[in-house]
Amino acid sequence: MAGHSVLTSFEPGESWFWDVETETFFEGPQLSPPTSRPESQPGPKDKVPTDRRRHLH
Incomplete structure (x- = not known):
């Protein structure tokens, strides 16, 4: 996550x-x-494979 929460x-x-740390919106x-x-x-709607979890490390 490159140090950004x-x-x-x-x-x-x-x-x-x-906020990833507090799990809150x-x-x-x-923003500019x-x-x-x-x-x-x-x-990316049609770009994510349906078996995407199989590709996670």
């Missing part, structure tokens, strides 16, 4: 923050653009 989404229309700061991938760029 806070995660945020990069999906269009999402603006959540998640919270309102975060206004870009705050998401372009809507015209496909997301």
Whole structure:
């Protein structure tokens, strides 16, 4: 996790923050653009294999 305990989404229309250490969602700061991938760029929905757990180490 590279030493960062806070995660945020990069999906269009999402603006959540998640603290991994406390396992809580919270309102975060206004981030500088870009705050998401372009809507015209496909997301990972069809890119994740259905047997993804088998590929985890």
